[in-house]
Amino acid sequence: MLNPAMLIAPLSIGAIGAGLAALISVTDKIVNNYGEVTININSGKKEMTVQGGGNMLNTLAEQQIFIPSACGGRGSCGECKVKVTSDIGPTLPTELPWMSSEEIKENVRLSCQIKLKEDVELEIPDYLFYIRRYTCTVERISDLTHDIKEVSMKLPQGQSIEYKAGQYMQLEAPKYGKVKEPTQRAYSMSSAPHEPARIEFMIRLVPGGIVTTYVHEHMQEGEKIDAIGPFGEFHVRDTDAMMICVAGGSGMAPFKAIFNDMIHTGRINERDCWYFFGARTAKDLFYVDWLNELQEKYERFHFVPALSEPEETDDWDGETGLITEVLDKYLKMPELANAEKEGYLCGSPGMLDACMDVMREKNDMPDEKIYFDKFG
Ligand SMILES: Cc1cc2nc3c(=O)[nH]c(=O)nc-3n(C[C@H](O)[C@H](O)[C@H](O)COP(=O)(O)OP(=O)(O)OC[C@H]3O[C@@H](n4cnc5c(N)ncnc54)[C@H](O)[C@@H]3O)c2cc1C
Ligand code: FES
Structure with missing residues (x-):
């Protein structure tokens, strides 16, 4: 029989880890005052001055520029790559598993692992400027199987989303229980693009998982959930194959x-x-x-x-x-x-x-x- 402690343990360890990381980050910002830094994107197409010390992924998200981050910034998906064209030091050991030798040569970096300590110049694909955060309303939650739920969400009144069938969104679970930070994970949309005012997902429970536990045990119809996207290259190629x-x-x-x-x-x-x-x-x-x-x-x-x-x-x-x-x-x-x-x-x-x-x-x-x- 499954011991409940085995289910709770990963959640607690994840939550403690996330809490510790947040504490270290806050302490670091207080002890090392990095001041303001400038981020220059795509040769001046966008330029912003921000408080230094945060990681590049989150700082860009605060400026409404959303880099794909399927694992929510844990350094375990390799999705959050950006090309850095100014000198910010060598590739970190935590980035290496995700980088080809070509990418290392071109100074492609994992934005969730980079701390903003100085002015920086970046290149990102233009389509990322159009990624949005949508505050959706959960319309319906139903069981597809014993461990998969279908979740349907309505976009805010008057908003719609353009995407290719096969792409994913990042859903953000709010903080709950021992999880002290909002947490994002990637979920493929099961809805089709010709219904642009609602999005739908199929979410399998990972025992002890932060976001799936939230969806399966806490999420209620009628509540608001943020979804960021659309992201991803998984879509049908236009051929006759x-x-x-x-x-x-x-x-x-x-x-x-x-x-x-x-x-x-x-x-x-x-x-x-x-x-x-x-x-x-x-x-x-x-x-x-x-x-x-x-x-x-x-x-x-x-x-x-x-x-x-x-x-x-x-x-x-x-x-x-x-x-x-x-x-x-x-x-x-x-x-x-x-x-x-x-x-x-x-x-x-x-x-x-x-x-x-x-x-x-x-x-x-x-x-x-x-x-x-x-x-x-
Ligand atoms: C592009 C993309 C699209 C995705 N689309 C979907 C989707 O449509 N539906 C869906 O259910 N999931 C999907 N996922 C997986 C999803 O993003 C999460 O990784 C998953 O739901 C677990 O999140 P969590 O926060 O509950 O678990 P976490 O808190 O991230 O993980 C808890 C523990 O479980 C382990 N773990 C993480 N994921 C899994 C897994 N899948 N199986 C077993 N152990 C795991 C972790 O290593 C960790 O030890 C997708 C992932 C990617 C990259
Ligand atoms: S967000 Fe997943 S590796 Fe950076």
Whole structure:
């Protein structure tokens, strides 16, 4: 049986760590008065004078410039890269795991790890100037499975958001319990762009996780939650190649957005699409009726759910086995083997890495035609 202490421990350690970091940062600002510093972005396109001493990621966010930060600034996602064109010293050990040698040479830095001690010049993609913070109202929270909730949010009256199906937002949980700071994490939108006044998510509970515990145990319909975005490069490429889509768990979210978008634009009739969804038992499956309906209605859409450990009571007559085995079996069928293909994958890092190996090593799909968002 699961010991409740095992669930609470990571949350407490995370909260203590975050509290300690905040304390160190405040003390540092008081002891070392860094004064004002100037941030010059894209050769003067934007220039601002700010109080020094904070980290670059948060300081830019205070100025309404939002750099992607899927892990919320913990140095564990590698998403918050900016190119620094002035001299701010060498790359830090905490940045190195995320940097290629080319990026180190070009002084690409992790903005969450850089403390602003002096004037700095940066280059960022122009689209980041258009990222916004939306204060949304939670409209509906419902259970998709025993550990995944669907959360639907309304944007503020009169506001709308433009995004590509497959992109993600950063949701900000407020401080609660032992968590003393608002905390952001990345969540793929499961809503489609043709409904721009609301956004929807599928959020799987990570035991002891800060934001998922908030969503599953504290969030109420009617409350306000901040969402920042849209971010990310996970979207369908505009080609006629066959789409090989693979997901597990809440990795369903961007695919719900993508398939609804393809229906809305008519693309669903124009290219072949195979969707492989891996689950352990029938209780981990959801949206099966909807996906079966799509398969019946659209000749070029195929849905292959697979259970790795079906239970007797599941009464399952679909594919069984690991999603990697099922994917490999289908990719070797002549109809798929001989087609030009693109891979689209979403879910846990372990499942994604194993499926990408199947695509690349066992079925010769080129690396540059495989697109993914790793949830972790
Ligand atoms: C681009 C992107 C899109 C994402 N989209 C979604 C989405 O649509 N739905 C969704 O549910 N999640 C999604 N995630 C994952 C999400 O951002 C969080 O990492 C996850 O929800 C855990 O957050 P937390 O604050 O609850 O846990 P944390 O407080 O961050 O973590 C607590 C502990 O659990 C570990 N942990 C973190 N994440 C996981 C995990 N996924 N599985 C197991 N252990 C973990 C951590 O290492 C830590 O030890 C996405 C991630 C990325 C990068
Ligand atoms: S925000 Fe994740 S590494 Fe910087």
